[in-house]
Amino acid sequence: MAKLSRVEIGSFDPQRFGGVLAPERYQEFIQIVDTASSFFEGRVVWNVNSTAKGGGVAEMLRSLLAYAHGAGVDARWIVIEGDPDFFRITKRIHNHLHGSPGDGGSLADEEHNSYCATLDPNAEELAKLVSPGDVVILHDPQTAGLTKAMKEAGAIVIWRCHVGLDIPNDLARNAWRFLAPHVREADAHVFSRQGFVWEGLQPEKTWIIPPSIDAFSPKNQDLKDETVAAILAAAGISAEETHTRAEYTREDGSPGVVKSKTVFADGGAPPPFDRPIVTQVSRWDRLKDPLGVIEGFARYVAPVSNAHLVVAGPSVEAVADDPEGAEVLREARAAWDSLDDSIKGRVHLACLPMEDGEENAAIVNALQRRSDVVVQKSLAEGFGLTVAEAMWKARPVVASRIGGIQDQIVDGKTGVLVDGTDLEAYGSAVVSLLEDPVGAEKIGVEAQNRVRDEFLGPRHLLQYFKLISKLMLG
Ligand code: UDP
Numbered sequence: 001m002a003k004l005s006r007v008e009i010g011s012f013d014p015q016r017f018g019g020v021l022a023p024e025r026y027q028e029f030i031q032i033v034d035t036a037s038s039f040f041e042g043r044v045v046w047n048v049n050s051t052a053k054g055g056g057v058a059e060m061l062r063s064l065l066a067y068a069h070g071a072g073v074d075a076r077w078i079v080i081e082g083d084p085d086f087f088r089i090t091k092r093i094h095n096h097l098h099g100s101p102g103d104g105g106s107l108a109d110e111e112h113n114s115y116c117a118t119l120d121p122n123a124e125e126l127a128k129l130v131s132p133g134d135v136v137i138l139h140d141p142q143t144a145g146l147t148k149a150m151k152e153a154g155a156i157v158i159w160r161c162h163v164g165l166d167i168p169n170d171l172a173r174n175a176w177r178f179l180a181p182h183v184r185e186a187d188a189h190v191f192s193r194q195g196f197v198w199e200g201l202q203p204e205k206t207w208i209i210p211p212s213i214d215a216f217s218p219k220n221q222d223l224k225d226e227t228v229a230a231i232l233a234a235a236g237i238s239a240e241e242t243h244t245r246a247e248y249t250r251e252d253g254s255p256g257v258v259k260s261k262t263v264f265a266d267g268g269a270p271p272p273f274d275r276p277i278v279t280q281v282s283r284w285d286r287l288k289d290p291l292g293v294i295e296g297f298a299r300y301v302a303p304v305s306n307a308h309l310v311v312a313g314p315s316v317e318a319v320a321d322d323p324e325g326a327e328v329l330r331e332a333r334a335a336w337d338s339l340d341d342s343i344k345g346r347v348h349l350a351c352l353p354m355e356d357g358e359e360n361a362a363i364v365n366a367l368q369r370r371s372d373v374v375v376q377k378s379l380a381e382g383f384g385l386t387v388a389e390a391m392w393k394a395r396p397v398v399a400s401r402i403g404g405i406q407d408q409i410v411d412g413k414t415g416v417l418v419d420g421t422d423l424e425a426y427g428s429a430v431v432s433l434l435e436d437p438v439g440a441e442k443i444g445v446e447a448q449n450r451v452r453d454e455f456l457g458p459r460h461l462l463q464y465f466k467l468i469s470k471l472m473l474g
Pocket of ligand 1: 055313314360384387
């Protein structure tokens with residue numbers, strides 16, 4: 001028997017976007033919002049994934065589903081249960097879908113049997129909750145194997161793939177073969193960009209919906225400079241003294257105060273915040289290339305600037321479906337150990353507290369806002385929410401020319417794109433921005449405009465609404 005968990009969802013007022021979006025876009029959004037509750041009357045919109053915290057999918061669900069609630073839609077979020085063996089296999093699938101070998105293991109019959117053996121009891125439990133006519137949105141490889149059972153339960157089933165790669169290789173195709181028999185049974189397949197669509201899926205069932213961020217969440221809400229400083233000090237990321245409260249607004253509108261401390265895996269002191277700060281925020285994952293971020297900084301940025309690098313990620317015990325996190329953090333620490341002594345003090349490996357997701361988000365928010373340059377030097381990336389988050393804060397971003405990052409950054413205008421494997425290109429792009437604060441600020445302003453127009457929740461919700469209404473109306 002699997003133990004499904006139901007994640008509590010808040011309720012956000014969609015009218016909040018009145019002050020943010022361009023008037024025509026807001027009008028289009030609010031017209032749909034006004035009809036949504038009668039349109040979805042009597043149906044539940046189930047979202048199913050494998051973790052309630054950590055990573056981009058959980059981040060988006062928390063916010064989009066709360067706006068759906070605010071619009072009167074009965075949207076629910078279920079997290080499936082899996083053991084370490086299941087997550088080892090699904091992490092491997094995730095890596096293969098990104099074209100990378102991950103732990104080097106195979107995806108053959110044995111793994112498929114084990115994958116199904118974990119999902120079958122989850123499917124059985126979920127089928128007891130789902131009624132005919134409900135909508136079930138299954139997120140990512142971890143839940144693909146639930147498709148058939150959900151169809152049998154009479155639901156409209158959408159499989160939403162959040163990962164992909166620009167040029168598929170054999171590893172990716174093999175992962176597609178592993179999952180395709182499951183996802184083919186879905187009524188629609190959603191990918192983040194056209195280039196990620198798998199070969200062999202029916203084009204008429206395929207939809208492109210890029211991700212989005214929530215402008216009002218603790219991760220992205222506006223913070224005054226003194227609050228940014230206070231949050232960083234309270235979280236132990238800066239040693240600066242402040243007399244302001246480290247306060248942010250929680251999702252339910254109540255005030256939250258940052259109290260938990262960051263642990264520096266390098267064992268060193270926090271960065272001095274009177275220096276330029278270059279930051280990458282991401283899970284401890286090889287595809288985010290923390291080692292390359294450190295090495296490129298040490299070789300090409302540190303010698304010609306007085307900047308400090310903060311490589312920040314979650315405290316590793318916190319993210320249940322990411323067994324490689326602790327290993328990658330150890331590798332980052334080893335990379336730090338091998339740095340020249342003169343550079344060690346300028347590279348900081350920050351493990352952010354995760355006990356309270358909203359507090360963690362407020363810390364990420366403050367760190368991104370305080371950064372002079374934000375980096376996302378991934379080797380593979382579905383979308384890269386961290387890029388949109390930093391752009392929304394009008395930060396100049398240097399990021400790899402891959403995946404959905406290319407949809408966000410117009411090179412030279414709303415950020416800078418580099419070859420993620422070229423450490424020198426990454427380093428010199430960072431240095432150029434550090435040396436040209438006026439140009440960097442201009443890029444930041446353009447970046448914010450782009451996110452406002454393309455990557456906020458209303459655009460995302462409208463696209464889901466159009467997809468679901470098409471499926472419901474046949
Ligand atoms: N994130 C976070 N705390 C951390 C590290 C990451 O809140 O310590 C968030 C980050 O801000 C972003 C999400 O996790 O919202 C990561 O999404 P992204 O699309 O960048 O990458 P993914 O983890 O989905 O591969």
